[in-house]
Amino acid sequence: MIIPLLPRLTDAELKEVTEIAAEFGVGIQTIHGAQRSIYALMGDETTQELINRIEGLPYIDRIDRVQVPYKLMARESSLAQHQITVGSRVLPGDFAVIAGHCTIDPNNRNFFLETAHAVKAAGADMLRGGVWKPRTSPHSFQGDAKSLDILLEAREVTGLPVNTEVMDFEQARICVDAGVDSLQIGARSALNYRLLQEVGRITKGTGTRVLLKRSMHMGPISEFILAGEYIVAQGNPNIMLCPRGTVPGMDGYRNHPDECITPLLKEKTWAPVIVDPSHSVGKAVYVPHAAIAAVAYGADGLVIETHCQPKRGVGDDPKQAITPDVLAQVIKEARGLHTRMKSMTKTLQAA
Ligand SMILES: [Mn+2]
Structure with missing residues (x-):
């Protein structure tokens, strides 16, 4: 699973990311924290091709790959700043x-x-x-x-x-x-x-x-x-x-x-x-x-x-x-x- 984040995506951008993810059978969960928003791609298998496609979008700042079974709760998650x-x-x-x-x-x-x-x-x-x-x-x-x-x-x-x-x-x-x-x-x-x-x-x-x-x-x-x-x-x-x-x-x-x-x-x-x-x-x-x-x-x-x-x-x-x-x-x-x-x-x- 990967997490593209900041800045907050526009509706059109989110739609584009969602459509790309859907091609790979992967869903997106949006979480708006106090400090930042994250967009978590949720799927058991995330292929390199999907990562490349999303990483290539001009408005994607960064993708975090989380290696532990809990993706959002992990210290490495973008939610780590959440209070x-x-x-x-x-x-x-x-x-x-x-x-x-x-x-x-x-x-x-x-x-x-x-x-x-x-x-x-x-x-x-x-x-x-x-x-x-x-x-x-x-x-x-x-x-x-x-x-x-x-x-x-x-x-x-x-x-x-x-x-x-x-x-x-x-x-x-x-x-x-x-x-x-x-x-x-x-x-x-x-x-x-x-x-x-x-x-x-x-x-x-x-x-x-x-x-x-x-x-x-x-x-x-x-x-x-x-x-x-x-x-x-x-x-x-x-x-x-x-x-x-x-x-x-x-x-x-x-x-x-x-x-x-x-x-x-x-x-x-x-x-x-x-x-x-x-x-x-x-x-x-x-x-x-x-x-x-x-x-x-x-x-x-x-x-x-x-x-x-x-x-x-x-x-x-x-x-x-x-x-x-x-x-x-x-x-x-x-x-x-x-x-x-x-x-x-x-x-x-x-x-
Ligand atoms: Mn009690």
Whole structure:
């Protein structure tokens, strides 16, 4: 696959490139980032003749050939300069924190609003709240569409952008129509390639962020990055990768913590890495440790379950949500460490 880029092509130019590519059975996906536009030729086999034809066009500035299986997510991709905003933070570079309930209790609006104000005061940049939840048991609370109104009300009163999980196309459509700022694809859905494509397709050009969690069943790092590629290939480059622990089975922790993959992800892809320490260790008392470890590994941000009264929460909150007071301490430490890690990384790269 090859990527001809800059400057932005006119309609007539794009039509010409598209027609040439079509002769070789290759499609084109246009992605308009904040800084530049890229035109990705998508096909398994790209012949030298096709490359020569396109390279010969007078308005083509450059063609990048990407050799890894993920073409758009790769460090070598023209999207490598792409930046994503989370509230007032610009990633990569800044450090962003997403915090709030695992699940919004539709019958307890005040809890969520109280948490929303408190996480904002603690320094969070985005509010999380589960409207629909994938639960192991069909008898557990599954979430309620009414909670979306509570989430949007919390955004209104705090000014924080909001993130919520979607499990199917209908939920994604409802959220995009409602202007939800960030869609979360959960660990169980991260291997649902059809959903990844649909979410990428309907969020193209909307500015919607996608927080993609790592499936507990993903092995190689490339499998995680390729899941992100599904979304970006549909035209939405606003993707954040989220390690959240892999298979259950370590005594004492909910899952195997995997914040240690952060430097590997950052070496291979430009997408910001937002670590979820809550689902990784799964107990409030361990969450601050895992959060700070993630920052030491170079994370661009954290997503942390936080509840004003964890014991009265629903979903995962009673056992793993931290309080806004603890969140404030974690954020303070995390921001300081992130700044120090950035200068250390610069020193290492220069050495
Ligand atoms: Mn949860």
